[in-house]
Amino acid sequence: MSIIEKISFDQAGLLRFITAGSVDDGKSTLIGRLLHDSKSIFEDQLTSISNTTRKRGMAGVDLSLLTDGLQAEREQGITIDVAYRYFATPKRKFIIADTPGHEQYTRNMVTGASTANLAIILIDARKGVLTQSRRHAYLASLVGIPHLVVAVNKMDLVDYSQSVFEKICQDFATFAEKLKLRNITYIPMSALNGDMVVERGDHLNWYQGSTLMNLLESVSIEDDINREDFRFPVQWVCRPQTKELHDFRGYMGRIESGSIRVGDDVTLLPSGLTSRIKEILVYEGAVDEASAPQSVTLTIDDHIDISRGDMLVKAGDSPQVIKAFDAMLCWLSEQPLDPSRKYLIKQSTRMVKAVIGRIDYRVDVNTMNHETVNTLKMNDIAHIELKVQAPLVCDDYERNRATGCFIVIDESSNNTVAAGMIAAARE
Amino acid sequence: MSSHAFTHLDALESEAIHIMREVAAECANPVLLFSGGKDSIVLLRLAEKAFRPGRFPFPLMHIDTEHNFPEVIAFRDRRVNELGERLIVRSMEDSIKKGRVMLRSENQSRNAFQSVTLLDAIAEFKFDACIGGARRDEEKARAKERIFSFRDEFGQWDPKNQRPELWDIYNTRTHPGENIRVFPISNWTELDVWEYIAREKLEVPQIYFAHTRDVIRRAAGLLPVSQLVQPQAGEKIEHITVRFRTVGDMSCTCPVESNAASIDEIIAETAMTRITERGATRMDDQTSEASMELRKKEGYF
Numbered sequence: 001m002s003i004i005e006k007i008s009f010d011q012a013g014l015l016r017f018i019t020a021g022s023v024d025d026g027k028s029t030l031i032g033r034l035l036h037d038s039k040s041i042f043e044d045q046l047t048s049i050s051n052t053t054r055k056r057g058m059a060g061v062d063l064s065l066l067t068d069g070l071q072a073e074r075e076q077g078i079t080i081d082v083a084y085r086y087f088a089t090p091k092r093k094f095i096i097a098d099t100p101g102h103e104q105y106t107r108n109m110v111t112g113a114s115t116a117n118l119a120i121i122l123i124d125a126r127k128g129v130l131t132q133s134r135r136h137a138y139l140a141s142l143v144g145i146p147h148l149v150v151a152v153n154k155m156d157l158v159d160y161s162q163s164v165f166e167k168i169c170q171d172f173a174t175f176a177e178k179l180k181l182r183n184i185t186y187i188p189m190s191a192l193n194g195d196m197v198v199e200r201g202d203h204l205n206w207y208q209g210s211t212l213m214n215l216l217e218s219v220s221i222e223d224d225i226n227r228e229d230f231r232f233p234v235q236w237v238c239r240p241q242t243k244e245l246h247d248f249r250g251y252m253g254r255i256e257s258g259s260i261r262v263g264d265d266v267t268l269l270p271s272g273l274t275s276r277i278k279e280i281l282v283y284e285g286a287v288d289e290a291s292a293p294q295s296v297t298l299t300i301d302d303h304i305d306i307s308r309g310d311m312l313v314k315a316g317d318s319p320q321v322i323k324a325f326d327a328m329l330c331w332l333s334e335q336p337l338d339p340s341r342k343y344l345i346k347q348s349t350r351m352v353k354a355v356i357g358r359i360d361y362r363v364d365v366n367t368m369n370h371e372t373v374n375t376l377k378m379n380d381i382a383h384i385e386l387k388v389q390a391p392l393v394c395d396d397y398e399r400n401r402a403t404g405c406f407i408v409i410d411e412s413s414n415n416t417v418a419a420g421m422i423a424a425a426r427e
Numbered sequence: 428m429s430s431h432a433f434t435h436l437d438a439l440e441s442e443a444i445h446i447m448r449e450v451a452a453e454c455a456n457p458v459l460l461f462s463g464g465k466d467s468i469v470l471l472r473l474a475e476k477a478f479r480p481g482r483f484p485f486p487l488m489h490i491d492t493e494h495n496f497p498e499v500i501a502f503r504d505r506r507v508n509e510l511g512e513r514l515i516v517r518s519m520e521d522s523i524k525k526g527r528v529m530l531r532s533e534n535q536s537r538n539a540f541q542s543v544t545l546l547d548a549i550a551e552f553k554f555d556a557c558i559g560g561a562r563r564d565e566e567k568a569r570a571k572e573r574i575f576s577f578r579d580e581f582g583q584w585d586p587k588n589q590r591p592e593l594w595d596i597y598n599t600r601t602h603p604g605e606n607i608r609v610f611p612i613s614n615w616t617e618l619d620v621w622e623y624i625a626r627e628k629l630e631v632p633q634i635y636f637a638h639t640r641d642v643i644r645r646a647a648g649l650l651p652v653s654q655l656v657q658p659q660a661g662e663k664i665e666h667i668t669v670r671f672r673t674v675g676d677m678s679c680t681c682p683v684e685s686n687a688a689s690i691d692e693i694i695a696e697t698a699m700t701r702i703t704e705r706g707a708t709r710m711d712d713q714t715s716e717a718s719m720e721l722r723k724k725e726g727y728f
């Protein structure tokens with residue numbers, strides 16, 4: 001018997017977001033405010049950071065210390081890397097990827113943004129839209145973060161002026177249009193005083209929109225995942241070979257996008273063989289239908305050879321199966337790109353050798369200008385051409401984040417040296 | 428037809444299953460660390476969800492300090508039996524006998540020395556990946572650790588030299604002798620773990636529930652009286668109602684005062700609590716601001 005149950009993803013209970021901005025914009029204060037007002041800071045954490053604040057000869061409690069995890073960072077008073085923070089309200093659980101804002105910012109923001117549903121871009125109301133605001137917006141559009149919040153902070157320092165807020169919104173919108181950024185919400189706030197973060201406060205009565213917390217709790221993330229194209233990369237083949245399950249072959253993996261029903265016709269890629277879904281199994285039993293991002297086990301009607309690295313898709317809705325393509329690449333490693341070398345690419349469950357065919361241009365993330373370069377250094381973002389040894393089964397990143405992304409691995413150091421987003425297949 | 432929302436537990440569960448299958452597929456010789464504690468109990472259910480109707484593609488292993496609570500060890504063995512999976516136990520006593528661990532006193536906390544026994548076991552079985560139940564919300568150093576966390580030949584973690592982890596594509600490549608620690612429940616909080624235990628109706632050792640016990644007050648915490656912990660001058664034994672939030676070495680795992688006698692009561696208490704899990708219960712984490720980070724650099728989980 002199968003369980004007939006409809007799962008709704010509209011108000012899915014987990015939202016991941018990043019905060020982009022420097023300490024000067026009040027980023028730590030904003031995170032501290034969210035955690036504090038949602039009662040997510042523990043007493044022993046507060047005691048520990050107020051001790052540290054005192055040790056450094058400062059007064060009060062420096063909330064930025066909450067996210068300074070490592071001894072090296074505490075000694076130097078800097079933040080090295082992405083730190084993850086968790087809080088929950090009765091409506092949702094939240095994961096914040098807190099990315100520090102110094103010179104390695106591009107690398108850290110791209111890492112944090114890769115899994116985010118939403119980005120908060122902080123703007124100091126006194127300073128307006130700066131170069132770094134444009135950089136943050138560009139990176140958010142590059143990584144395809146589905147929802148953007150422009151938090152115009154420090155409104156208390158501009159007398160909570162509506163016209164100041166509106167000017168900043170207009171400036172940002174003009175720029176965002178060029179980047180094809182959608183779903184932007186503008187919120188005036190004072191993280192320091194708590195206005196429009198969790199509580200509305202008394203100073204921004206001219207603003208009719210929701211508070212930041214209200215937005216975080218209610219934004220629909222159903223369409224953050226591609227709901228149209230069924231993509232099922234096979235991770236693991238289950239063959240128990242016991243007496244009862246002698247001929248059982250279950251294909252285990254996570255549905256990366258779309259959904260599937262028992263009886264649907266499917267195509268196996270890259271081979272192109274076809275079959276039909278016989279069962280959709282979860283631990284609790286068989287189900288009629290399953291959707292991304294559920295992890296399931298599929299069985300099919302025919303006996304065809306399926307192994308890890310293959311992808312099951314719905315018949316008639318195939319992704320690209322390609323050996324050369326364009327991509328946007330973000331170089332993450334201190335070791336620059338060597339265009340003469342072979343690298344490894346991991347995309348969904350496939351690992352293949354690759355060479356960079358050509359660097360078309362590098363993007364200056366401050367001006368968006370295109371530049372000609374021969375190599376890529378850490379934090380560089382470039383449009384490139386890639387050739388792979390064996391075909392990849394993929395979609396353009398813009399259409400499907402899950403099947404359009406890849407990482408580049410240096411075979412000798414084993415390090416992850418770049419992150420890529422597939423832009424277009426080449427013939 | 429009924430309908431329900433895709434909850435945060437559904438999302439966390441699917442992520443963890445995906446991670447476990449990646450380990451099984453890409454690592455040559457993985458192992459799952461099972462202590463009988465609540466986090467590793469959750470790991471076992473996730474492994475069932477990831478691999479049934481097949482068997483686990485890895486054995487289970489417990490690094491036994493031999494200072495464990497007897498009821499936890501009994502629970503561990505019962506649970507492994509139910510699952511029909513293989514359990515490897517390597518004890519610190521062996522490391523002490525071989526002279527690999529030198530204790531200053533018999534009753535000293537053994538938590539820090541687990542690393543030695545763990546590294547010996549990794550070498551003995553040539554494990555290239557250890558799946559563990561650590562969570563990022565536990566401690567500051569953990570908050571910056573990757574889901575796939577690499578250790579060099581000496582078992583050391585280099586926090587400044589971690590591989591970037593993007594989307595859900597995990598780079599599992601290692602050099603010979605290197606080892607990966609994999610944390611499928613990195614993104615879970617203590618409350619998530621208890622809510623999942625409730626949802627999945629998982630059995631946990633009795634010491635997680637409120638019971639009366641002889642304790643003494645030492646430093647900022649309570650310590651359970653046992654053959655390892657006896658009152659010192661000026662300390663008196665109290666008989667009060669407590670429960671444990673973590674299970675580990677009896678000489679340094681502190682209970683908290685609590686009347687929570689059921690999973691639902693534990694969830695209510697956890698949702699309300701104002702002290703972090705390790706802050707309340709682990710004396711060894713409080714010796715310095717960076718004590719967890721230092722132990723991790725030396726090969727600790």
